[in-house]
Amino acid sequence: MWSKIQSDWPVYLLAFVVVLVIAFKISTNHPEKSLIAVKDSNWRAPSLYLDPIQNKQERELISYGKELITHTANYLGPNGSVKQISNGMNCQNCHLDAGTKPNGFNFSAVAANYPLFRDRSGAVESIYKRVSDCFERSLNGRAPDSTSREYQAIHAYILWLGKDVAKNTHPKGFGIKKPDYLQRAADPDKGKKVYAIHCERCHGANGEGQTIPENAGYIYPPLWGKNSYNTGAGLYRLSNFAGFIQSNMPFNEVSAHNKLTDEEAWDIAAYVNSQPRPIMKESHDWPDISKKPIDHPFGPYADSFSEQQHKYGPFLPILFAREKN
Numbered sequence: 173m174w175s176k177i178q179s180d181w182p183v184y185l186l187a188f189v190v191v192l193v194i195a196f197k198i199s200t201n202h203p204e205k206s207l208i209a210v211k212d213s214n215w216r217a218p219s220l221y222l223d224p225i226q227n228k229q230e231r232e233l234i235s236y237g238k239e240l241i242t243h244t245a246n247y248l249g250p251n252g253s254v255k256q257i258s259n260g261m262n263c264q265n266c267h268l269d270a271g272t273k274p275n276g277f278n279f280s281a282v283a284a285n286y287p288l289f290r291d292r293s294g295a296v297e298s299i300y301k302r303v304s305d306c307f308e309r310s311l312n313g314r315a316p317d318s319t320s321r322e323y324q325a326i327h328a329y330i331l332w333l334g335k336d337v338a339k340n341t342h343p344k345g346f347g348i349k350k351p352d353y354l355q356r357a358a359d360p361d362k363g364k365k366v367y368a369i370h371c372e373r374c375h376g377a378n379g380e381g382q383t384i385p386e387n388a389g390y391i392y393p394p395l396w397g398k399n400s401y402n403t404g405a406g407l408y409r410l411s412n413f414a415g416f417i418q419s420n421m422p423f424n425e426v427s428a429h430n431k432l433t434d435e436e437a438w439d440i441a442a443y444v445n446s447q448p449r450p451i452m453k454e455s456h457d458w459p460d461i462s463k464k465p466i467d468h469p470f471g472p473y474a475d476s477f478s479e480q481q482h483k484y485g486p487f488l489p490i491l492f493a494r495e496k497n
Protein backbone atom coordinates (compact mmCIF):
# COMPACT_ATOMS: atom_id res chain seq x y z
CA MET A 173 0.00 0.00 0.00
CA TRP A 174 2.69 2.45 1.05
CA SER A 175 4.80 1.70 -2.00
CA LYS A 176 1.73 2.25 -4.19
CA ILE A 177 1.15 5.67 -2.67
CA GLN A 178 4.83 6.40 -3.14
CA SER A 179 4.72 5.50 -6.80
CA ASP A 180 1.45 7.32 -7.42
CA TRP A 181 2.40 10.50 -5.59
CA PRO A 182 2.18 12.77 -8.65
CA VAL A 183 -1.48 11.77 -9.03
CA TYR A 184 -2.21 12.51 -5.36
CA LEU A 185 -0.41 15.82 -5.60
CA LEU A 186 -2.40 16.76 -8.68
CA ALA A 187 -5.69 15.83 -6.97
CA PHE A 188 -4.69 17.90 -3.94
CA VAL A 189 -3.91 20.93 -6.10
CA VAL A 190 -7.22 20.58 -7.96
CA VAL A 191 -9.12 20.50 -4.65
CA LEU A 192 -7.25 23.60 -3.47
CA VAL A 193 -8.00 25.50 -6.66
CA ILE A 194 -11.71 24.65 -6.47
CA ALA A 195 -11.89 25.64 -2.80
CA PHE A 196 -10.19 28.95 -3.60
CA LYS A 197 -12.59 29.61 -6.50
CA ILE A 198 -15.61 29.02 -4.30
CA SER A 199 -14.32 31.16 -1.47
CA THR A 200 -13.53 34.13 -3.72
CA ASN A 201 -16.62 33.95 -5.83
CA HIS A 202 -18.38 36.90 -4.26
CA PRO A 203 -20.73 37.72 -7.13
CA GLU A 204 -22.34 34.33 -6.74
CA LYS A 205 -22.68 34.83 -3.01
CA SER A 206 -24.45 38.12 -3.54
CA LEU A 207 -26.82 36.57 -6.07
CA ILE A 208 -27.81 34.04 -3.46
CA ALA A 209 -28.36 36.81 -0.92
CA VAL A 210 -30.75 38.57 -3.26
CA LYS A 211 -32.67 35.39 -4.04
CA ASP A 212 -32.94 34.59 -0.37
CA SER A 213 -34.57 37.90 0.29
CA ASN A 214 -38.19 36.89 0.68
CA TRP A 215 -39.61 40.34 0.21
CA ARG A 216 -40.25 41.79 -3.19
CA ALA A 217 -41.75 45.23 -3.09
CA PRO A 218 -45.03 45.42 -5.02
CA SER A 219 -44.77 47.39 -8.24
CA LEU A 220 -47.21 50.02 -9.43
CA TYR A 221 -46.84 48.58 -12.94
CA LEU A 222 -46.74 44.83 -12.34
CA ASP A 223 -49.30 44.78 -9.52
CA PRO A 224 -51.73 47.45 -10.70
CA ILE A 225 -54.16 48.85 -8.15
CA GLN A 226 -57.68 48.66 -9.56
CA ASN A 227 -59.30 51.43 -7.55
CA LYS A 228 -58.39 54.72 -9.23
CA GLN A 229 -58.50 56.88 -6.11
CA GLU A 230 -56.40 54.42 -4.18
CA ARG A 231 -53.92 54.17 -7.03
CA GLU A 232 -53.55 57.94 -7.22
CA LEU A 233 -53.08 58.26 -3.47
CA ILE A 234 -50.41 55.55 -3.36
CA SER A 235 -48.59 56.97 -6.39
CA TYR A 236 -48.59 60.39 -4.76
CA GLY A 237 -47.19 58.81 -1.60
CA LYS A 238 -44.34 57.28 -3.56
CA GLU A 239 -43.70 60.63 -5.24
CA LEU A 240 -43.54 62.35 -1.84
CA ILE A 241 -41.00 59.80 -0.58
CA THR A 242 -38.80 60.21 -3.67
CA HIS A 243 -39.13 63.98 -4.19
CA THR A 244 -40.06 65.25 -0.76
CA ALA A 245 -38.33 68.60 -1.30
CA ASN A 246 -40.44 69.46 -4.37
CA TYR A 247 -43.57 69.44 -2.20
CA LEU A 248 -42.46 70.01 1.38
CA GLY A 249 -38.91 71.43 1.17
CA PRO A 250 -37.78 75.06 1.65
CA ASN A 251 -39.43 76.01 -1.69
CA GLY A 252 -41.98 73.22 -1.63
CA SER A 253 -45.16 73.61 -3.69
CA VAL A 254 -47.48 72.43 -0.88
CA LYS A 255 -45.83 73.55 2.38
CA GLN A 256 -42.36 74.61 3.45
CA ILE A 257 -41.72 72.39 6.43
CA SER A 258 -38.46 70.46 5.83
CA ASN A 259 -34.77 70.90 5.02
CA GLY A 260 -34.57 70.04 1.32
CA MET A 261 -33.71 66.37 1.78
CA ASN A 262 -35.90 63.57 0.45
CA CYS A 263 -37.08 60.55 2.41
CA GLN A 264 -35.49 58.47 -0.35
CA ASN A 265 -32.04 59.86 0.44
CA CYS A 266 -31.96 57.30 3.26
CA HIS A 267 -34.93 55.03 2.47
CA LEU A 268 -33.35 54.08 -0.83
CA ASP A 269 -35.32 53.21 -3.97
CA ALA A 270 -38.45 54.74 -2.46
CA GLY A 271 -38.12 52.55 0.61
CA THR A 272 -37.71 49.22 -1.19
CA LYS A 273 -33.97 48.48 -1.21
CA PRO A 274 -32.62 45.54 0.85
CA ASN A 275 -30.29 46.84 3.58
CA GLY A 276 -31.26 50.39 2.64
CA PHE A 277 -33.75 51.20 5.44
CA ASN A 278 -36.68 49.86 3.43
CA PHE A 279 -40.28 50.11 4.61
CA SER A 280 -41.01 46.36 4.28
CA ALA A 281 -41.80 45.79 7.96
CA VAL A 282 -43.73 48.93 8.88
CA ALA A 283 -47.25 47.75 8.01
CA ALA A 284 -46.62 44.41 9.74
CA ASN A 285 -45.21 45.83 12.99
CA TYR A 286 -46.94 49.11 13.81
CA PRO A 287 -48.37 50.24 16.15
CA LEU A 288 -45.10 49.36 17.88
CA PHE A 289 -43.71 49.89 21.36
CA ARG A 290 -40.42 51.76 21.04
CA ASP A 291 -37.92 52.31 23.80
CA ARG A 292 -36.86 55.69 22.40
CA SER A 293 -40.23 57.21 23.33
CA GLY A 294 -41.19 54.60 25.92
CA ALA A 295 -44.60 54.39 24.25
CA VAL A 296 -46.61 52.58 21.61
CA GLU A 297 -46.08 54.49 18.38
CA SER A 298 -48.38 54.77 15.38
CA ILE A 299 -47.06 55.01 11.84
CA TYR A 300 -47.93 58.71 11.98
CA LYS A 301 -45.69 59.20 15.01
CA ARG A 302 -42.83 57.34 13.29
CA VAL A 303 -43.15 59.31 10.06
CA SER A 304 -43.36 62.56 12.08
CA ASP A 305 -40.12 61.58 13.85
CA CYS A 306 -38.28 61.42 10.54
CA PHE A 307 -39.72 64.78 9.46
CA GLU A 308 -38.62 66.37 12.73
CA ARG A 309 -35.21 64.70 12.99
CA SER A 310 -33.90 63.44 9.65
CA LEU A 311 -35.54 66.30 7.74
CA ASN A 312 -35.02 68.68 10.66
CA GLY A 313 -38.49 70.14 10.14
CA ARG A 314 -42.13 69.67 11.02
CA ALA A 315 -44.51 66.88 10.13
CA PRO A 316 -47.54 67.48 7.92
CA ASP A 317 -50.90 67.12 9.72
CA SER A 318 -52.16 63.59 10.02
CA THR A 319 -55.30 64.65 8.11
CA SER A 320 -53.41 66.24 5.20
CA ARG A 321 -53.46 64.57 1.79
CA GLU A 322 -49.66 64.42 1.98
CA TYR A 323 -49.60 62.35 5.14
CA GLN A 324 -52.52 60.19 3.95
CA ALA A 325 -50.58 59.46 0.75
CA ILE A 326 -47.33 58.54 2.54
CA HIS A 327 -49.32 56.33 4.92
CA ALA A 328 -51.17 54.58 2.06
CA TYR A 329 -47.90 54.00 0.20
CA ILE A 330 -46.15 52.49 3.24
CA LEU A 331 -49.13 50.20 3.98
CA TRP A 332 -49.30 49.08 0.35
CA LEU A 333 -45.54 48.32 0.26
CA GLY A 334 -45.81 46.04 3.28
CA LYS A 335 -49.18 44.48 2.48
CA ASP A 336 -47.82 40.96 1.87
CA VAL A 337 -45.58 40.78 4.95
CA ALA A 338 -46.93 38.60 7.77
CA LYS A 339 -47.82 40.39 11.03
CA ASN A 340 -44.94 40.88 13.47
CA THR A 341 -42.27 39.65 11.06
CA HIS A 342 -39.28 41.34 9.48
CA PRO A 343 -38.28 40.20 5.98
CA LYS A 344 -34.62 39.69 5.13
CA GLY A 345 -32.95 42.91 4.09
CA PHE A 346 -34.99 44.90 6.60
CA GLY A 347 -33.05 47.80 8.17
CA ILE A 348 -29.32 47.71 7.57
CA LYS A 349 -26.40 45.36 8.18
CA LYS A 350 -24.11 46.75 10.83
CA PRO A 351 -20.35 46.26 10.52
CA ASP A 352 -18.52 44.33 13.25
CA TYR A 353 -17.40 46.41 16.22
CA LEU A 354 -13.77 47.50 16.19
CA GLN A 355 -11.37 46.82 19.05
CA ARG A 356 -10.61 50.55 19.13
CA ALA A 357 -12.64 53.76 19.10
CA ALA A 358 -13.75 55.00 15.68
CA ASP A 359 -11.35 57.73 14.55
CA PRO A 360 -12.60 60.98 12.92
CA ASP A 361 -9.09 61.87 11.65
CA LYS A 362 -8.73 58.60 9.79
CA GLY A 363 -12.32 59.00 8.60
CA LYS A 364 -11.57 62.41 7.13
CA LYS A 365 -8.93 60.89 4.84
CA VAL A 366 -11.20 58.10 3.60
CA TYR A 367 -14.05 60.59 3.18
CA ALA A 368 -11.88 62.60 0.78
CA ILE A 369 -11.28 59.51 -1.34
CA HIS A 370 -14.76 57.99 -1.44
CA CYS A 371 -17.37 60.62 -0.60
CA GLU A 372 -16.21 64.15 -1.22
CA ARG A 373 -16.75 64.19 -4.97
CA CYS A 374 -20.52 63.95 -4.47
CA HIS A 375 -21.21 65.16 -0.93
CA GLY A 376 -18.64 67.99 -1.01
CA ALA A 377 -15.56 68.91 1.02
CA ASN A 378 -17.78 70.50 3.66
CA GLY A 379 -20.49 67.84 3.56
CA GLU A 380 -22.76 70.40 1.95
CA GLY A 381 -23.96 68.17 -0.91
CA GLN A 382 -25.01 69.61 -4.26
CA THR A 383 -28.23 71.55 -4.62
CA ILE A 384 -30.75 71.79 -7.42
CA PRO A 385 -30.91 75.59 -7.71
CA GLU A 386 -34.60 75.84 -8.78
CA ASN A 387 -36.16 74.22 -5.74
CA ALA A 388 -33.60 74.09 -2.92
CA GLY A 389 -33.56 70.31 -3.18
CA TYR A 390 -30.45 68.16 -3.69
CA ILE A 391 -28.78 66.06 -6.35
CA TYR A 392 -26.37 64.87 -3.65
CA PRO A 393 -27.79 65.34 -0.17
CA PRO A 394 -25.82 67.11 2.57
CA LEU A 395 -24.08 65.07 5.28
CA TRP A 396 -23.59 67.85 7.79
CA GLY A 397 -24.23 71.57 8.23
CA LYS A 398 -27.49 73.47 8.63
CA ASN A 399 -29.43 71.55 5.96
CA SER A 400 -28.58 68.08 7.20
CA TYR A 401 -30.27 65.70 9.65
CA ASN A 402 -30.18 66.82 13.28
CA THR A 403 -28.64 65.26 16.38
CA GLY A 404 -31.88 63.44 17.23
CA ALA A 405 -31.86 61.50 13.93
CA GLY A 406 -31.20 57.78 13.56
CA LEU A 407 -28.12 58.42 11.40
CA TYR A 408 -26.52 60.41 14.19
CA ARG A 409 -25.86 57.05 15.85
CA LEU A 410 -22.55 55.71 14.58
CA SER A 411 -23.67 52.11 14.01
CA ASN A 412 -26.61 53.23 11.85
CA PHE A 413 -24.42 55.51 9.78
CA ALA A 414 -21.61 52.96 9.39
CA GLY A 415 -24.05 50.19 8.41
CA PHE A 416 -25.92 52.37 5.95
CA ILE A 417 -22.83 53.57 4.11
CA GLN A 418 -21.11 50.18 4.06
CA SER A 419 -24.03 48.60 2.20
CA ASN A 420 -24.92 51.60 0.05
CA MET A 421 -22.12 54.10 -0.52
CA PRO A 422 -20.44 55.28 -2.69
CA PHE A 423 -23.85 55.49 -4.36
CA ASN A 424 -24.37 52.92 -7.14
CA GLU A 425 -20.92 51.42 -6.62
CA VAL A 426 -21.72 48.81 -3.99
CA SER A 427 -22.81 45.59 -5.64
CA ALA A 428 -21.15 42.27 -4.93
CA HIS A 429 -18.49 43.80 -2.71
CA ASN A 430 -18.79 46.45 -0.06
CA LYS A 431 -16.44 49.24 -1.05
CA LEU A 432 -15.70 50.18 2.54
CA THR A 433 -14.01 47.96 5.13
CA ASP A 434 -15.45 47.87 8.66
CA GLU A 435 -12.72 50.27 9.81
CA GLU A 436 -13.38 52.73 7.01
CA ALA A 437 -17.14 52.66 7.61
CA TRP A 438 -16.77 53.33 11.36
CA ASP A 439 -14.10 56.02 10.85
CA ILE A 440 -16.10 57.91 8.21
CA ALA A 441 -19.15 57.71 10.48
CA ALA A 442 -17.07 59.22 13.28
CA TYR A 443 -15.78 61.97 11.01
CA VAL A 444 -19.20 62.94 9.60
CA ASN A 445 -20.96 62.80 12.96
CA SER A 446 -18.25 64.93 14.61
CA GLN A 447 -19.08 67.83 12.25
CA PRO A 448 -21.58 70.57 13.11
CA ARG A 449 -25.29 69.98 12.43
CA PRO A 450 -28.65 71.19 13.75
CA ILE A 451 -29.18 70.30 17.38
CA MET A 452 -32.36 68.69 18.55
CA LYS A 453 -33.21 68.80 22.19
CA GLU A 454 -34.23 65.25 22.82
CA SER A 455 -34.58 65.25 26.55
CA HIS A 456 -37.76 63.16 26.32
CA ASP A 457 -36.02 60.36 24.45
CA TRP A 458 -35.19 57.05 26.15
CA PRO A 459 -37.17 57.62 29.36
CA ASP A 460 -35.74 54.31 30.65
CA ILE A 461 -32.03 55.09 30.36
CA SER A 462 -31.05 51.44 30.69
CA LYS A 463 -32.64 50.91 27.26
CA LYS A 464 -30.36 53.39 25.46
CA PRO A 465 -28.49 51.71 22.58
CA ILE A 466 -24.78 51.40 23.33
CA ASP A 467 -23.98 54.02 20.70
CA HIS A 468 -26.54 56.60 21.85
CA PRO A 469 -24.31 59.66 22.11
CA PHE A 470 -26.14 61.51 24.92
CA GLY A 471 -26.07 60.71 28.63
CA PRO A 472 -27.11 60.10 31.33
CA TYR A 473 -26.44 56.36 31.12
CA ALA A 474 -27.20 53.42 33.34
CA ASP A 475 -23.50 52.44 33.11
CA SER A 476 -20.32 54.39 33.95
CA PHE A 477 -18.91 54.75 30.42
CA SER A 478 -18.42 58.29 29.16
CA GLU A 479 -20.48 60.09 26.52
CA GLN A 480 -17.35 60.10 24.36
CA GLN A 481 -17.09 56.31 24.52
CA HIS A 482 -20.81 55.88 23.86
CA LYS A 483 -20.42 58.04 20.78
CA TYR A 484 -17.18 56.72 19.24
CA GLY A 485 -16.47 53.44 21.05
CA PRO A 486 -14.71 51.17 21.72
CA PHE A 487 -18.14 49.60 22.06
CA LEU A 488 -17.18 46.05 23.00
CA PRO A 489 -16.39 46.87 26.66
CA ILE A 490 -19.82 48.53 26.97
CA LEU A 491 -21.46 45.53 25.39
CA PHE A 492 -19.66 43.07 27.68
CA ALA A 493 -20.50 45.12 30.76
CA ARG A 494 -24.17 45.02 29.75
CA GLU A 495 -24.15 41.32 29.13
CA LYS A 496 -22.75 40.71 32.60
CA ASN A 497 -25.67 42.52 34.21
Ligand code: HEC
Nearest residue numbers: 261262263265266281282302303306307310401406407412
Ligand atom coordinates in the same frame (compact mmCIF):
# COMPACT_ATOMS: atom_id res chain seq x y z
C1 HEC B 1 -31.22 61.14 7.05
C2 HEC B 1 -31.80 59.85 6.83
C3 HEC B 1 -33.30 59.68 6.84
C4 HEC B 1 -34.23 60.41 6.13
C5 HEC B 1 -33.98 61.54 5.17
C6 HEC B 1 -35.52 59.86 6.48
N1 HEC B 1 -35.37 58.83 7.35
FE1 HEC B 1 -36.85 57.60 8.06
N2 HEC B 1 -35.48 56.56 9.11
C7 HEC B 1 -34.12 56.78 9.12
C8 HEC B 1 -33.48 55.83 9.99
C9 HEC B 1 -31.98 55.78 10.27
C10 HEC B 1 -34.49 55.00 10.51
C11 HEC B 1 -34.35 53.86 11.51
C12 HEC B 1 -33.97 54.49 12.78
C13 HEC B 1 -33.93 53.56 13.93
O1 HEC B 1 -32.95 52.85 14.08
O2 HEC B 1 -34.89 53.57 14.66
C14 HEC B 1 -35.74 55.49 9.92
C15 HEC B 1 -36.99 54.91 10.17
C16 HEC B 1 -38.16 55.27 9.53
C17 HEC B 1 -39.41 54.56 9.66
C18 HEC B 1 -39.65 53.31 10.50
C19 HEC B 1 -39.16 52.11 9.77
C20 HEC B 1 -39.35 50.83 10.54
O3 HEC B 1 -39.33 49.76 9.90
O4 HEC B 1 -39.50 50.86 11.75
C21 HEC B 1 -40.33 55.22 8.88
C22 HEC B 1 -41.78 54.85 8.67
C23 HEC B 1 -39.64 56.34 8.28
N3 HEC B 1 -38.33 56.33 8.68
C24 HEC B 1 -40.22 57.25 7.43
C25 HEC B 1 -39.54 58.31 6.84
C26 HEC B 1 -40.18 59.30 6.01
C27 HEC B 1 -41.64 59.31 5.63
C28 HEC B 1 -39.21 60.18 5.64
C29 HEC B 1 -39.36 61.45 4.83
C30 HEC B 1 -40.29 62.42 5.40
C31 HEC B 1 -37.96 59.72 6.22
N4 HEC B 1 -38.21 58.61 6.95
C32 HEC B 1 -36.74 60.34 6.01
C33 HEC B 1 -33.45 57.74 8.41
C34 HEC B 1 -34.04 58.69 7.59
Ligand code: HEC
Nearest residue numbers: 264265266370371374391392393394395417421422423440
Ligand atom coordinates in the same frame (compact mmCIF):
# COMPACT_ATOMS: atom_id res chain seq x y z
C1 HEC C 1 -21.53 59.10 -6.83
C2 HEC C 1 -21.97 60.05 -5.84
C3 HEC C 1 -21.91 59.61 -4.39
C4 HEC C 1 -20.82 59.19 -3.68
C5 HEC C 1 -19.38 59.04 -4.19
C6 HEC C 1 -21.28 58.97 -2.32
N1 HEC C 1 -22.60 59.25 -2.22
FE1 HEC C 1 -23.72 59.22 -0.53
N2 HEC C 1 -25.38 59.65 -1.59
C7 HEC C 1 -25.42 59.88 -2.94
C8 HEC C 1 -26.79 60.05 -3.37
C9 HEC C 1 -27.26 60.34 -4.79
C10 HEC C 1 -27.58 59.89 -2.23
C11 HEC C 1 -29.10 59.94 -2.16
C12 HEC C 1 -29.69 58.67 -2.70
C13 HEC C 1 -31.11 58.82 -3.20
O1 HEC C 1 -31.75 59.82 -2.91
O2 HEC C 1 -31.56 57.89 -3.88
C14 HEC C 1 -26.66 59.66 -1.11
C15 HEC C 1 -27.06 59.51 0.21
C16 HEC C 1 -26.20 59.41 1.29
C17 HEC C 1 -26.58 59.40 2.67
C18 HEC C 1 -27.97 59.53 3.24
C19 HEC C 1 -28.54 60.90 3.09
C20 HEC C 1 -27.80 61.99 3.83
O3 HEC C 1 -27.43 62.96 3.16
O4 HEC C 1 -27.61 61.92 5.05
C21 HEC C 1 -25.43 59.27 3.39
C22 HEC C 1 -25.32 59.22 4.91
C23 HEC C 1 -24.34 59.16 2.46
N3 HEC C 1 -24.82 59.26 1.17
C24 HEC C 1 -23.02 59.02 2.83
C25 HEC C 1 -21.99 58.82 1.92
C26 HEC C 1 -20.63 58.52 2.30
C27 HEC C 1 -20.13 58.45 3.72
C28 HEC C 1 -19.92 58.34 1.16
C29 HEC C 1 -18.48 57.91 1.02
C30 HEC C 1 -18.18 56.60 1.54
C31 HEC C 1 -20.83 58.58 0.04
N4 HEC C 1 -22.07 58.85 0.55
C32 HEC C 1 -20.46 58.55 -1.30
C33 HEC C 1 -24.33 59.98 -3.80
C34 HEC C 1 -23.03 59.63 -3.46
